[in-house]
Amino acid sequence: MVKRLTVRFVLAALAAAALVPGAQAAPKLRVVATIPDLKSLTEAVGGDLVEVDSLTRGTQNFHEAEVRPSMMLKLRRADAVVENGLGLDAWADVAIAGSNNADLAPGGRGRIDISRGIQVLEVPTTRVDRSMGDVHPQGNPHFSLDPGLAPTITQNIVDGLARVAPEHRAAFEQNRKDFLIKLDARMADWNKLMDPVKGSKVVVFHPVYIYFLTRFGLVQAAALEDRPGIPPSPQHLVNVIRQIKDERIKVILVEPWNDVKLANRVAEEAGAKAFVVASAVGAVKGADNYIAAIDFNINTLAKALR
Amino acid sequence: MRAFALTVVALLLVATPALAQDASALRREIEQLRQQLQGLTERLQRLEAQPAPPPAAPPPAQPAPAAQAPSNPSTQMSPVSPTELARPRQPFSLYQQRGAGQLLFDIGIAGDFVGNLTQKNVEKAGGGTFAGRENRFFPREIEVALFGQIDPYARGELRIESGEEAAGDEMTVHLAEATLTLMTLPYGTQVKLGQMRNRFGWSNAVHEHDLPWVDRPDVYRVFLGEEGLVEKGAEATWVPDFLPFYLQVLGGVFNGDNESAFGRGRINHPLATGRVMAFFDLTDTMALQVGASLANGETAERLRSTLLGYDLKFKYRPEGWLHPLLTLASEGIYSIRRVERGLDFDGDGIFDAFQKQTKHRFGWYASAELQPWRRWSLGARYDATQYPVAPGWQWAVEPYVSFYPSEFLRFRLAYKHTDKSHRDVSDLLGNGGSSRLVDELLFQATFILGAHPAHPF
Numbered sequence: 001m002v003k004r005l006t007v008r009f010v011l012a013a014l015a016a017a018a019l020v021p022g023a024q025a026a027p028k029l030r031v032v033a034t035i036p037d038l039k040s041l042t043e044a045v046g047g048d049l050v051e052v053d054s055l056t057r058g059t060q061n062f063h064e065a066e067v068r069p070s071m072m073l074k075l076r077r078a079d080a081v082v083e084n085g086l087g088l089d090a091w092a093d094v095a096i097a098g099s100n101n102a103d104l105a106p107g108g109r110g111r112i113d114i115s116r117g118i119q120v121l122e123v124p125t126t127r128v129d130r131s132m133g134d135v136h137p138q139g140n141p142h143f144s145l146d147p148g149l150a151p152t153i154t155q156n157i158v159d160g161l162a163r164v165a166p167e168h169r170a171a172f173e174q175n176r177k178d179f180l181i182k183l184d185a186r187m188a189d190w191n192k193l194m195d196p197v198k199g200s201k202v203v204v205f206h207p208v209y210i211y212f213l214t215r216f217g218l219v220q221a222a223a224l225e226d227r228p229g230i231p232p233s234p235q236h237l238v239n240v241i242r243q244i245k246d247e248r249i250k251v252i253l254v255e256p257w258n259d260v261k262l263a264n265r266v267a268e269e270a271g272a273k274a275f276v277v278a279s280a281v282g283a284v285k286g287a288d289n290y291i292a293a294i295d296f297n298i299n300t301l302a303k304a305l306r
Numbered sequence: 307m308r309a310f311a312l313t314v315v316a317l318l319l320v321a322t323p324a325l326a327q328d329a330s331a332l333r334r335e336i337e338q339l340r341q342q343l344q345g346l347t348e349r350l351q352r353l354e355a356q357p358a359p360p361p362a363a364p365p366p367a368q369p370a371p372a373a374q375a376p377s378n379p380s381t382q383m384s385p386v387s388p389t390e391l392a393r394p395r396q397p398f399s400l401y402q403q404r405g406a407g408q409l410l411f412d413i414g415i416a417g418d419f420v421g422n423l424t425q426k427n428v429e430k431a432g433g434g435t436f437a438g439r440e441n442r443f444f445p446r447e448i449e450v451a452l453f454g455q456i457d458p459y460a461r462g463e464l465r466i467e468s469g470e471e472a473a474g475d476e477m478t479v480h481l482a483e484a485t486l487t488l489m490t491l492p493y494g495t496q497v498k499l500g501q502m503r504n505r506f507g508w509s510n511a512v513h514e515h516d517l518p519w520v521d522r523p524d525v526y527r528v529f530l531g532e533e534g535l536v537e538k539g540a541e542a543t544w545v546p547d548f549l550p551f552y553l554q555v556l557g558g559v560f561n562g563d564n565e566s567a568f569g570r571g572r573i574n575h576p577l578a579t580g581r582v583m584a585f586f587d588l589t590d591t592m593a594l595q596v597g598a599s600l601a602n603g604e605t606a607e608r609l610r611s612t613l614l615g616y617d618l619k620f621k622y623r624p625e626g627w628l629h630p631l632l633t634l635a636s637e638g639i640y641s642i643r644r645v646e647r648g649l650d651f652d653g654d655g656i657f658d659a660f661q662k663q664t665k666h667r668f669g670w671y672a673s674a675e676l677q678p679w680r681r682w683s684l685g686a687r688y689d690a691t692q693y694p695v696a697p698g699w700q701w702a703v704e705p706y707v708s709f710y711p712s713e714f715l716r717f718r719l720a721y722k723h724t725d726k727s728h729r730d731v732s733d734l735l736g737n738g739g740s741s742r743l744v745d746e747l748l749f750q751a752t753f754i755l756g757a758h759p760a761h762p763f
Contacts, residue, residue, distance in 0.1 A: 057590065057625075059625055059626045060626065061626075061628050064628050064629075064713075066621075066623065066630075066763065067760050067761070067762040067763065068585065068587065068593055068762070068763050069552035069554070069583075069585035069595065069762060069763060070551075070552055070585055070586075070587045070593070072545065072552055072762075073545075073547075073549075073551065073552040073585075076494060076545050076546075076547045076552075077547045090760075091760040093759065094759055094760045094761075094762055095762070097461070097487075097489065098545075098554075098762055099545060100491075100494040100495060100496045100543060100544065100545040101494065102489065102490040102491060102492060105458070105459070105489040105490050106455050106458065106461075106489075107455070107458035108458070108490070130712070130714060134713075229712075229713070230712060231680070231681070256626050257626040257627075257628065
């Protein structure tokens with residue numbers, strides 16, 4: 001008798017649990033971002049409604065990411081993929097093709113290109129070819145860590161996620177709004193820190209920072225690579241060293257995947273200092289999310305240029 | 307009534323000049339608007355016809371750039387209608403950056419030149435790696451590739467190539483690949499059809515100019531011919547989403563035109579192919595890919611021929627490196643082929659009966675490549691293979707060094723020593739030729755022009 005009652009009770013409890021709305025957590029939207037900056041921004045916009053993974057790590061050169069089948073597996077399971085666009089993550093097309101995920105095929109509802117509406121810098125005005133190195137015919141694609149562009153990027157993410165899950169649009173919009181308010185507050189601090197060094201010149205290894213530098217009133221005076229993606233020639237380095245000395249430039253910005261030893265040698269020769277900064281979320285220790293990465297760069301530059 | 311009519315006439319007489327003035331003002335306004343619209347249309351057309359202009363100068367640093375963010379971002383949201391949500395968004399987004407009059411697909415050109423130096427007797431026997439082209443420098447593969455989205459559902463790829471096939475021969479242009487891939491099929495499936503390099507093992511699908519060695523491994527050349535397995539037909543792939551690792555299951559049906567292993571060339575007696583490939587991320591820096599392949603068809607003599615293959619590939623790419631430091635690879639083919647052997651009982655040189663036999667043969671290779679610097683890599687490959695029908699075997703060792711001035715240009719120098727158990731039939735031409743022991747110095751120069759999609763792993 002007791003046993004029968006227990007069984008009935010368990011069955012009733014299970015039935016009740018199945019009937020109560022929200023008793024079971026709704027499955028999260030599975031999103032894959034091609035680079036960690038976009039993972040962080042998608043997490044900010046998606047909140048608890050999404051589960052985001054990145055195809056690359058911040059310490060990698062996104063131009064030359066190796067297309068691994070493990071990327072294809074992530075994409076196979078994904079409801080949406082967030083892409084940088086402008087040629088930075090063109091390799092993602094190969095990974096998507098190998099994922100056999102119809103939703104992510106070109107033109108599919110799960111493709112989210114965050115470069116829509118971005119005011120692109122360094123768009124070539126003359127005919128380009130590869131004698132100029134790895135030039136991007138559509139312009140410089142390294143815009144994701146410019147906090148001033150976060151509103152546009154997050155709007156694209158909201159629109160993309162809402163295509164896949166229209167019922168969550170209001171939540172995505174609210175998350176975006178909260179994130180931008182937080183970012184706005186940090187922006188005031190960052191501007192305060194950067195105001196005294198506005199107009200300072202810096203040298204970069206690869207032209208990754210133009211949006212960020214422009215945003216905070218800094219000037220990219222030269223690049224160690226005379227042609228993007230091609231190892232620098234000795235003559236070019238001699239010229240850059242001379243320029244650094246002549247213009248009393250204090251800082252060389254380096255990505256983790258650059259030849260840091262070479263940057264240090266040039267800096268030493270020219271009387272400047274090379275800094276490995278967060279070229280992406282996760283590129284350096286402490287730059288674990290979008291705001292932390294910008295924070296790291298601002299603090300590094302503000303100190304170095306003072 | 308008369309009074310009413312008079313009043314109306316009087317009012318009309320008074321109002322007409324005023325109406326005329328209004329109409330004239332309206333016309334002027336409309337004309338102004340028309341001119342404005344025309345100006346804007348022309349401007350828009352000009353802008354659309356040109357690439358996006360660069361900013362004249364970097365935008366000045368604005369205080370509080372995030373102030374660009376609306377104080378209430380949600381108010382900036384563009385309302386999306388249900389119709390808009392229902393249809394696929396940006397169906398041709400790949401081409402939005404392109405200007406008017408530009409192609410809606412990509413074009414890539416690959417040039418692959420090979421040179422070799424070998425012994426005189428090998429040249430006479432035509433027994434070098436590039437048979438009939440010993441002691442020559444020649445364009446092996448000049449390829450024009452056109453590829454892109456056909457529509458939101460399918461992708462097309464066309465490769466046309468030319469190259470020297472024998473010394474002195476006129477070079478002909480031929481179709482290397484032409485495929486159509488259906489990308490929006492359900493349940494993680496895709497179908498590719500046309501003429502293609504088959505996904506048998508991992509290196510068979512790789513074009514000559516993209517191989518990590520100067521020449522295709524001996525096991526492929528011996529069992530499938532110099533070009534490997536290139537067939538006409540269709541193959542379908544399935545990628546399950548419930549496994550903790552990437553697995554691709556492939557099945558295909560082809561004509562079976564490859565004369566080295568099959569040759570029946572009929573879709574009603576097809577060459578059936580299959581492959582299972584799994585990939586494991588061992589760590590962030592190390593990965594392993596393993597695969598097993600099958601090809602089963604009929605020879606021109608209508609006898610069964612089956613190839614079983616394995617492939618392994620391991621890569622170690624230290625954190626932050628732009629290239630792998632170490633790549634290890636191995637592939638092997640086990641051939642089971644029915645053959646007909648002539649029996650001459652009376653020794654008159656004429657076969658008196660035919661006997662069917664099954665030949666079991668095996669070949670494999672192992673390769674290691676080290677790339678300590680971005681521009682330089684060095685490696686070696688060891689080949690050992692039996693012949694699919696004839697008795698005997700051969701082994702070879704091929705150390706090489708590659709230099710990459712850039713991602714799109716490569717020079718490679720290799721030395722290959724081949725040791726065969728028997729002299730080839732071609733050695734018996736009576737011209738003093740022999741290719742039992744072959745030493746070759748191989749040189750390769752490869753360039754890429756235009757678009758070239760990344761290769762997976």
